[in-house]
Amino acid sequence: MARAGFTLGELAKLLQAQLEGDPGRVVTGVAPLEAAGPEQISFLIDPRYRDAALASRAGAFLAPASGVDLPGPTLRCSTPQQALIDLVLLFHPRTPVRPGVDRTAVVAASARVDPTAAVGPLAVVEDRAVIGPRVRLHAHVYVGPDVEIGEDCTLYPHVTLRDGVRVGRRVVIHSGAVLGADGFGFAFDGSAHRKVPQVGGVLIEDDVEIGANTTIDRATFGDTIVRRGTKIDNLVQIGHNVEIGEHCLLVAQVGVSGSSRLGRGVVLAGQVGVVDHATLGDGVVAGAQAGIRGTVEAGTRVLGTPARAAARARRIMVAEARLPELLQRVRALEQRLEKLAARFGEEPGGSAERG
């Protein structure tokens, strides 16, 4: 699927880059600094990898507008990270959708599948579902009754969208993700946990990406919502009635419990847990494994369980590391004070020592 090659002159033009070197030279692929050979173009975005770049056998480089001289022709870009994405897409273009419903797929008569959409082998599309233009449903995808999927979405093999889930445009959902399973709601009736019916839905806005085996539960009433541009990694759990703001990043194995609200641009690192009914303001950033409850003000960085402002949490962690010594120091202080007091005739045993 990758194109055979580009000249550096072509690439300079396509990427709006300044070329230092031979515009006629051809490269046939992109590779990282250590792996690239003379046929390939590599890249130096993060200056920490300068030494690897200087030692690289790559045939050409993509690099920031200013920086060290590299051992080969160099495309200099004002936004090298974005240019790298463009570069990779030139060599690995999105394969075009081959429209049509595979003969082994099972599509309900009342479903509406756009003629430009592709429905893969053994996919199931249930009653009244609506599949938009250029959508790809890969093999084994399940689309429940009354689901709506906007244009240009990709659902990888084994995705499940339960009944009534609504998905915007350009959404990518990876294999094994389950959207619209029942929220976890039970009321103890004195002898058993009785199920609270979960009659709400799930709403995924445009440009969201959802990782493999991630689960997003339907709301009790109303909708569980993931807003525009948010990216969710693998094995993440989003509880019922949660609302995730725009352009958030939720890294793998994060859990967000019922009815919590995340603002815009929130970043939760791996394995972070957010308890139910928490509120995280815009731009909150939480370090890996943090445990968050209550309200976190916009713009705060938090760490640890219970999550605390990052600077404070770090001071506590540093202090924790000194705890065993601290215990010894306090014991020594007590003994010394005891001696001193004894010398000056104070009554002994005045301390609260219980350890």
Next chain:
Amino acid sequence: MARAGFTLGELAKLLQAQLEGDPGRVVTGVAPLEAAGPEQISFLIDPRYRDAALASRAGAFLAPASGVDLPGPTLRCSTPQQALIDLVLLFHPRTPVRPGVDRTAVVAASARVDPTAAVGPLAVVEDRAVIGPRVRLHAHVYVGPDVEIGEDCTLYPHVTLRDGVRVGRRVVIHSGAVLGADGFGFAFDGSAHRKVPQVGGVLIEDDVEIGANTTIDRATFGDTIVRRGTKIDNLVQIGHNVEIGEHCLLVAQVGVSGSSRLGRGVVLAGQVGVVDHATLGDGVVAGAQAGIRGTVEAGTRVLGTPARAAARARRIMVAEARLPELLQRVRALEQRLEKLAARFGEEPGGSAERG
């Protein structure tokens, strides 16, 4: 699927509620306080939402037997949480099972599917499996050889029951759950980890609910057991030979390692981990992200890693927050004592200061 509407008089009778207001008024759905309009009935169960109730535009309310006057006709119930469940079920009744095996399902000749059961598109039922009355196997469900499923169970799309798994009555299993994968057992033979064959099974008793993408491993010998009435959320891991007692609640992303035992009515909040061979007595409650090992006495509430009795854990967390200051205070004490000692001619450096 929701019924068109009910009069408040009908609802009062069906819910055994006292009606304050016009029995002829019709409501067409249930909605939370903020979302409900004049056509809908809302509810006030938790008195904390009193202000939202007073501001609600709902056409009617369900509320406890006594409480504030609400701005509309009110159904007063002695057990409002249970009445709410009944109310929602009136508007959203369970759709009846449409018996029969979809023509695209693959059912082994030796399997026994009750004629009242429904087997969805592209489901697979293997040799000798037994599917009870009114069971629903949704699309893409896999039922392995020798599996037994009791009456009135629902298995949502993409559930996997490996060979020999036994499931009781009225069990609900959400999409992507895997029951009966091999337990994680290996013995190092000096050069490699050799697999310990996992020849046991999985037993799920009546009225259990299992969340999306949850995994429950088969036992090495005997059974991994989830007892009656227990509810398990999404992405939970239950290791081999674990036994979960009756009426437990396991919130999302909990992990219970091999051979651990949970008593009756245990509640594990999100992301709790239980190491192998632990024993949790009846009614143990563990806070989010707790890390549990060993034995926890019945009725104990625990928090933190390592998990400690909640009151104690909270005191430690509060103290932790003061650790950086504590270090300063101890340093100040040491300096002051040093000075005092010097003034009185004691030999210096007697403290255990190492920081």
Next chain:
Amino acid sequence: MARAGFTLGELAKLLQAQLEGDPGRVVTGVAPLEAAGPEQISFLIDPRYRDAALASRAGAFLAPASGVDLPGPTLRCSTPQQALIDLVLLFHPRTPVRPGVDRTAVVAASARVDPTAAVGPLAVVEDRAVIGPRVRLHAHVYVGPDVEIGEDCTLYPHVTLRDGVRVGRRVVIHSGAVLGADGFGFAFDGSAHRKVPQVGGVLIEDDVEIGANTTIDRATFGDTIVRRGTKIDNLVQIGHNVEIGEHCLLVAQVGVSGSSRLGRGVVLAGQVGVVDHATLGDGVVAGAQAGIRGTVEAGTRVLGTPARAAARARRIMVAEARLPELLQRVRALEQRLEKLAARFGEEPGGSAERG
């Protein structure tokens, strides 16, 4: 599938064991000490279960070469753990593969399926995939374009191998596992998170086992690698460009973030998190829920978040438990010192008390 029975004489020969007792006695199965009846053979590997063994009703025992007398004929073995595996496999032999492609499977014309391989119902094998000898693809397995699977692998129902994933020999992949989903890579362009194309692959070496609903992402460039003999439990997340060394054990719900490197024989207990770009040397062992960053030297045991050397982490945990008392002791010291100072005419308020 289990064989009807073996005489103890046969078993002694097959397991190269010393038999104490009647070689003609027949046993029909293996069971743990509490469950075994007179028809079954049980085992005592761990001397802690000595009392259970003495009370067991088992008809025979497998035990170490030396040890207590057991209440029945005993097969004494120099490596009893390995002998137990052999014993179980005698009663539960691996069922032979029944070669052939199920008529409901969907196999691309350009795929190459070895004639000795078995492709189950409703499995999908895409273009140019190569399925080796004696491979079992169970029902609902998805094998993407250009995937390669070596000989004697087993893929349980609902496994997904995305395009280009390469799997070695004798690899076992449990239900719901997803290999080759896109790595989590985005670059913020000032207004939105733009996807970094993930054009690398996944390489699984020989004798690896991968648990149910585990996810292993494809690399950005190059490969995400799991080396020979490594065993991965359920619900584990392996990020893009991670390399896991040979013979590691990753217990359930572990997460390893992008570009981290694990050496040979690393053991990560349940729910451990490894941040991105970390390096764990050979033989590192991490306790449950540890949070690891940076570099961990070979052979180190670590605990806690942030992960610290186990002995140190334990001392800190013990000290933490005494923190509330420590606060009281420091307060008492301050008061006492204040009094003492006052008595000797020092100016008051010299301490750093802020609490």
